[in-house]
Amino acid sequence: xxxxxxxxxxxxxxxxxxxxxxxxxxxxxxxxxxxxxxxxxxxxxxxxxxxxxxxxxxxxxxxxxxxxxxxxxxxxxxxxxxxxxxxxxxxxxxxxxxxxxxxxxxxxxxxxxxxxxxxxxxxxxxxxxxxxxxxxxxxxxxxxxxxxxxxxxxxxxxxxxxxx
DNA sequence: GCCAACGTTGGC
DNA sequence: GCCAACGTTGGC
Numbered sequence: 001x002x003x004x005x006x007x008x009x010x011x012x013x014x015x016x017x018x019x020x021x022x023x024x025x026x027x028x029x030x031x032x033x034x035x036x037x038x039x040x041x042x043x044x045x046x047x048x049x050x051x052x053x054x055x056x057x058x059x060x061x062x063x064x065x066x067x068x069x070x071x072x073x074x075x076x077x078x079x080x081x082x083x084x085x086x087x088x089x090x091x092x093x094x095x096x097x098x099x100x101x102x103x104x105x106x107x108x109x110x111x112x113x114x115x116x117x118x119x120x121x122x123x124x125x126x127x128x129x130x131x132x133x134x135x136x137x138x139x140x141x142x143x144x145x146x147x148x149x150x151x152x153x154x155x156x157x158x159x160x161x162x163x164x
Numbered sequence: 165g166c167c168a169a170c171g172t173t174g175g176c
Numbered sequence: 177g178c179c180a181a182c183g184t185t186g187g188c
Contacts, residue, residue: 165188167187168186169184169186171184171185172184173181174181174182
């Protein structure tokens with residue numbers, strides 16, 4: 001099952017299968033990470049350097065499923081919620097899902113990500129909403145989900161908007 | 165600051 | 177297992 005299909009399925013499956021089942025899925029998947037910039041900003045992510053940071057604190061099962069589906073080398077957008085409301089940079093998964101020590105219940109986990117590069121021009125939520133080809137983006141459809149899948153098509157469109 | 169969306173909790 | 181109450185997220 002494709003990541004996107006798995007995500008849209010109700011109820012969502014516990015595991016997201018990739019590769020052999022969904023042949024058209026390329027080896028690398030894309031994601032979107034939301035952060036309120038006054039809590040954790042892109043600048044801070046950049047300063048964390050190649051070591052990256054834990055993407056911890058996720059306490060939502062649908063978001064957890066996204067974290068579990070992430071593979072080493074997957075890339076993602078870094079989105080500033082609340083203030084900014086724009087995609088500002090690109091990050092990469094440098095460690096796959098493992099337990100989140102800040103979760104006493106032991107049910108949730110986290111991945112490590114590092115900053116790759118900033119977008120030439122940040123892509124605002126308003127821009128995304130105004131682009132018909134992006135109307136199905138999780139950012140619009142599942143606005144409260146903090147970790148989201150991004151399709152290859154959406155990834156390319158946002159990148160093209162960032163250079164416009 | 166307001167409020168809609170939505171996940172979680174807890175009483176029954 | 178239902179659902180009302182409550183808390184949180186995040187756009188506006």
